[in-house]
Amino acid sequence: MGTVLSDDVTVAGDDGEPGVISATLYGPVAPPASMSCSDLTLAQWETGATQNFNVDVTGNGSYTVTGPASTSAGCYGWSDTVTLTPSGATSSSSPTDPGESTSVTVPVYFIKASSADPTDTPVAGAYFSLANASGTVLATGITSAAAPVEIDQLVAGGMAEGSTWELIETQAPPGFYVPRTT
Secondary structure, three states: OOOEEEEEEEEOOOOOOOEEEEEEEEEEEOOOOOOOHHHOOHHHHOOOOEEEEEEEEOOOEEEEEEEEEOOOOEEEEEEEEEEEOOOOOEEEEOOOOOOOEEEEOOEEOOEEOOOOOOOOEEOOOOEEEEEEOOOOEEEEEEOOOOOOEEHHHHOOOOOOOOOOEEEEEEEOOOOOOOOOOO
8 A cells, every 4th residue: 555546648640739638537346346447337447435536738749647656456447537728628548448457455564563672663584374264375475674574465466355354374484383273
């Protein structure tokens, strides 16, 4: 989370007329059963929250519509309408168009927590498994101190919103141990 959501719009064929890009950001929307944001229907996109943004057009070129930072995992998509003035010529895209949607994933760090070092320092070398509610291991990974592990990217198709998952440390990094449960 915290990824700034933006959309790149290319204007071509404009004869020099000014205009405006009216962009709508949809999301977050729960992924469909396929776990692919590109498989959402327009009706599914329209069930999510929306925010509107405008960017002035001065002619042919590439323009970036900058939205907010994502605050939760899920699918986000853009629809854009370019309107030129004074002719009123328009062109539109939908969040169902290829390239107009993206998935925001959940980053995970293993954090060293102790009374001797309360700095919440990320720890490299922790091996883990990700299991679903049935206990089936869907992915495994190893942590890095430099960057979070994007666990959504480890599961084919992503992780469904509202599902139950268990992150299990299977091997501790050097100098640490995995607590035993009895």
